Amino acid sequence: DVKVTQSSRYLVKRTGEKVFLECVQDMDHENMFWYRQDPGLGLRLIYFSYDVKMKEKGDIPEGYSVSREKKERFSLILESASTNQTSMYLCASSPGQVHQPQHFGDGTRLSIL
Amino acid sequence: RKEVEQDPGPFNVPEGATVAFNCTYSNSASQSFFWYRQDCRKEPKLLMSVYSSGNEDGRFTAQLNRASQYISLLIRDSKLSDSATYLCVVNPGRILTGGGNKLTFGTGTQLKVEL
Numbered sequence: 001d002v003k004v005t006q007s008s009r010y011l012v013k014r015t016g017e018k019v020f021l022e023c024v025q026d027m028d029h030e031n032m033f034w035y036r037q038d039p040g041l042g043l044r045l046i047y048f049s050y051d052v053k054m055k056e057k058g059d060i061p062e063g064y065s066v067s068r069e070k071k072e073r074f075s076l077i078l079e080s081a082s083t084n085q086t087s088m089y090l091c092a093s094s095p096g097q098v099h100q101p102q103h104f105g106d107g108t109r110l111s112i113l
Numbered sequence: 114r115k116e117v118e119q120d121p122g123p124f125n126v127p128e129g130a131t132v133a134f135n136c137t138y139s140n141s142a143s144q145s146f147f148w149y150r151q152d153c154r155k156e157p158k159l160l161m162s163v164y165s166s167g168n169e170d171g172r173f174t175a176q177l178n179r180a181s182q183y184i185s186l187l188i189r190d191s192k193l194s195d196s197a198t199y200l201c202v203v204n205p206g207r208i209l210t211g212g213g214n215k216l217t218f219g220t221g222t223q224l225k226v227e228l
Contacts (some may be wrong), residue, residue, distance in 0.1 A: 031209055042200075043157070050209045076174035090156055097202060098214055099145040104156040 002027045006091050010020075012111045014040035017048075019078040021108050022093030030096030032074035034066060036087040043090065049074055050096070081112045100109075114139050117203050117219040125225045130191050134222045136201030137183045145214070148175055148186050149222065150197045157200055158187075164180040191226045198223045 007022035024033065033048040035058075045058030047066040055066050061084060067075045074093075078085055088109050092102040119136045134207050138146075146163035161168065163175040163184050174187040187194055201219035208214060 028226045040220065043218040048209070048215065055211075064177070088154075094214070096209075098208055100214070101147050101149075101159045101162065101202075102216055103159070107154075108155075 002029075002093070002103040003089055006105035007090075008110050009106065009107050010109050010111075013078075014042070014111060017078075017112075019081050019110070019112075021076040021078075021089055021091075023074045023076070023093075023105055024072050025074075025091075025093040025095065025103075027074065027103075028071065028094035030071075031102075032068065032096045033092040033094075033102060034064075034074065034076045035090045035092065036060070036085075037090055037096055037109050041098055045074065047102070055073055056070060062105050072077050072101045086110060086112045115219075116205065116217045117139060119199055119219040119222045120180050121222060123219060123223040123225050125193055125227060128191060128193060128226055128228055130226075131187065131189045132224065133188075133189055134186045134201075134224075135183055136219055136222075137181075137185070137205045138201075138205075139182070140203070140205045140215075141179075141182060142206040143182075143203045144206045146175075146177055146184050147202040147204075148173075148184075148199040149202055149218075151200055152197050157218075160199070161195070175182075192222075193226050193228070196224055196226045208223055 049068040057068040149157040151157040167176040198221040
């Protein structure tokens with residue numbers, strides 16, 4: 001079974017803080033993704049990575065950056081947290097073949113006060 | 114028009130009922146399709162892939178209609194444990210540089226199975 005592990009289930013931070021969300025997968029997948037999920041809006045892609053040190057912007061990258069220094073680890077960084085970044089953050093991974101589904105971690109519920 | 118559209122529900126059905134969800138997609142070049150299940154405050158989990166010929170997994174049947182650009186999920190003999198949100202997921206055909214695909218997620222259909 002694919003295992004995608006996110007570092008925290010719940011996190012509370014203050015406006016202006018730099019926030020790090022970590023994700024690790026154990027299946028040697030090439031692709032890793034960060035989404036946020038908000039009521040009524042579904043999953044929205046923030047950033048993804050298809051290889052170590054490679055990244056591409058998703059649909060809503062503003063206010064976020066990412067880092068992929070090792071194949072198994074993909075970090076999401078909120079440079080200066082704001083209240084509108086309060087959300088559920090989901091990490092996913094998929095292998096480097098077409099037509100493959102993505103596998104999700106159990107999510108981080110982030111609150112920015 | 115949204116890339117993937119689903120009726121948000123909720124669908125409230127009695128235990129043992131048969132329920133069907135539809136999902137439409139806008140990109141005719143879409144190549145693969147999935148249904149995910151998401152329980153309240155949990156992550157989405159792959160329920161099943163959807164193949165051109167239709168496929169069945171126990172009480173669950175998925176079908177694809179490329180001409181009309183919709184996919185469906187049928188759940189027979191509903192259980193209380195089937196209560197969840199069902200996400201329709203489409204691969205619009207963009208292949209990532211390293212292989213693999215970017216997926217587009219619907220906003221989900223909520224199912225509540227009641228005694």
